[in-house]
Amino acid sequence: MIKAGIIGATGYAGAELVRILLGHREAEIVWYGSRSYIDEKYAKVYGNMFRLVEDVCRDDRIEELAREADVIFTATPQGFLAGVLTEDILKNTKVIDLSADYRLKDVKVYEDWYKIEHKSPQFLEEAVYGLCEVNREQVRHARLVANPGCYTTCSILTAFPLVKEGLIDPDTLIVDAKSGTSGAGRGAKLPNLFCEVNENIKAYGVSVHRHTPEIEEQLGYGAGRQVTINFTPHLVPMNRGILATEYASLQKVKQPDGTLAIPTEEQVQAVYEKYYGKEYFIRLLGPGGCPETKWVEGSNFVDIGFQIDKRTGRIIMMGAIDNLVKGAAGQAVQNMNLMFGFKEQEGLALAPVFP
Numbered sequence: 001m002i003k004a005g006i007i008g009a010t011g012y013a014g015a016e017l018v019r020i021l022l023g024h025r026e027a028e029i030v031w032y033g034s035r036s037y038i039d040e041k042y043a044k045v046y047g048n049m050f051r052l053v054e055d056v057c058r059d060d061r062i063e064e065l066a067r068e069a070d071v072i073f074t075a076t077p078q079g080f081l082a083g084v085l086t087e088d089i090l091k092n093t094k095v096i097d098l099s100a101d102y103r104l105k106d107v108k109v110y111e112d113w114y115k116i117e118h119k120s121p122q123f124l125e126e127a128v129y130g131l132c133e134v135n136r137e138q139v140r141h142a143r144l145v146a147n148p149g150c151y152t153t154c155s156i157l158t159a160f161p162l163v164k165e166g167l168i169d170p171d172t173l174i175v176d177a178k179s180g181t182s183g184a185g186r187g188a189k190l191p192n193l194f195c196e197v198n199e200n201i202k203a204y205g206v207s208v209h210r211h212t213p214e215i216e217e218q219l220g221y222g223a224g225r226q227v228t229i230n231f232t233p234h235l236v237p238m239n240r241g242i243l244a245t246e247y248a249s250l251q252k253v254k255q256p257d258g259t260l261a262i263p264t265e266e267q268v269q270a271v272y273e274k275y276y277g278k279e280y281f282i283r284l285l286g287p288g289g290c291p292e293t294k295w296v297e298g299s300n301f302v303d304i305g306f307q308i309d310k311r312t313g314r315i316i317m318m319g320a321i322d323n324l325v326k327g328a329a330g331q332a333v334q335n336m337n338l339m340f341g342f343k344e345q346e347g348l349a350l351a352p353v354f355p
């Protein structure tokens with residue numbers, strides 16, 4: 001049994017980590033970190049944990065926690081981990097950060113998009129981007145994992161195989177994504193009040209959302225060059241879930257007879273199968289398949305479908321995840337499983353909730 005500590009256990013992503021880790025047979029939670037609820041019973045902060053968690057909340061002293069825990073999850077605002085991380089901490093424990101502090105390799109890109117100074121860029125090089133289905137081998141050997149963002153997990157996984165195999169031109173990619181309000185966290189914010197969100201849908205962060213460079217960087221690794229995309233997030237009146245609808249121009253690829261032609265649906269499906277056919281957490285719905293957030297809710301699944309529009313020569317790819325599970329806590333536990341050599345699905349055999 002390994003010991004896990006959570007800093008930010010009182011946020012939505014932290015609470016989802018608690019829910020998942022309570023069902024994990026190889027890990028126990030030894031530290032429920034908080035800023036606002038120190039010494040209060042965790043089950044008072046989250047009533048769903050009544051009789052399931054007896055612990056009280058502790059503070060965010062990560063150096064002390066690093067001596068107690070085998071793994072630390074930081075489910076904290078941007079800038080927290082970068083402000084406290086030291087070599088001593090990484091010598092004592094493994095760290096999985098759910099914030100964006102170590103997702104972008106270029107510190108200037110981070111500072112430009114997040115508008116905060118990065119306090120420990122010396123760890124950027126060694127941090128592994130924890131998109132398990134793409135970087136599995138690197139994650140296994142990592143001390144520091146940058147858990148991907150929710151929109152980015154969904155957007156990248158949906159397009160990655162087609163970018164990597166050159167079936168689409170990534171510079172034509174438009175990602176139109178919708179998220180439930182839990183994506184914004186538990187903190188009180190005016191745009192997330194019931195009357196602002198209910199019976200409403202709105203775009204935000206248009207052309208400036210901080211997940212744009214993260215998607216570009218990762219798809220750039222797939223393409224083998226820098227790519228530029230459009231990313232527009234929307235807030236929709238539901239608790240959980242992300243749906244990404246992604247449009248891109250198809251590129252001609254070599255056919256068996258040596259000629260060049262736009263790929264068929266069978267060829268696109270074959271590429272998805274090549275990358276994800278054996279992936280437990282990725283469910284390929286095939287041509288014409290339209291994923292729905294309800295079909296993945298509460299689970300670590302990513303559902304992916306697509307359709308080619310023969311009139312325009314463009315492909316429409318669609319991906320759905322639960323932002324708190326595959327988009328945050330579930331993927332973080334999947335990363336932990338890889339880092340400690342556990343079965344990758346341990347603690348994550350969560351069937352989606354419906355209705």
Ligand SMILES: NC(=O)C1=CN([C@@H]2O[C@H](COP(=O)(O)OP(=O)(O)OC[C@H]3O[C@@H](n4cnc5c(N)ncnc54)[C@H](OP(=O)(O)O)[C@@H]3O)[C@@H](O)[C@H]2O)C=CC1
Pocket residue numbers: 007008009010011012013014033034035036037060074075076077078080098099100148149150182183184185186187323324327328
């Ligand atoms: N919500 C989501 O769907 C996703 C979130 N993330 C990322 O995960 C992280 C947490 O997000 P989320 O759970 O939504 O946010 P919440 O606002 O719900 O929770 C934030 C947590 O961080 C703690 N906290 C706040 N400020 C500080 C601080 N200065 N120092 C230490 N702890 C602090 C809070 O403690 P307390 O409340 O006790 O004061 C709380 O536990 C963020 O980086 C977010 O971007 C990533 C993917 C998806």
Ligand SMILES: CC(=O)N[C@@H](CCC(=O)OP(=O)(O)O)C(=O)O
Pocket residue numbers: 098099100148149150151179180181182183184185210233235
């Ligand atoms: C609905 C909503 O507000 N979502 C959040 C993204 C949450 C998330 O994943 O944040 P990080 O990846 O940056 O950690 C947002 O758009 O800011």
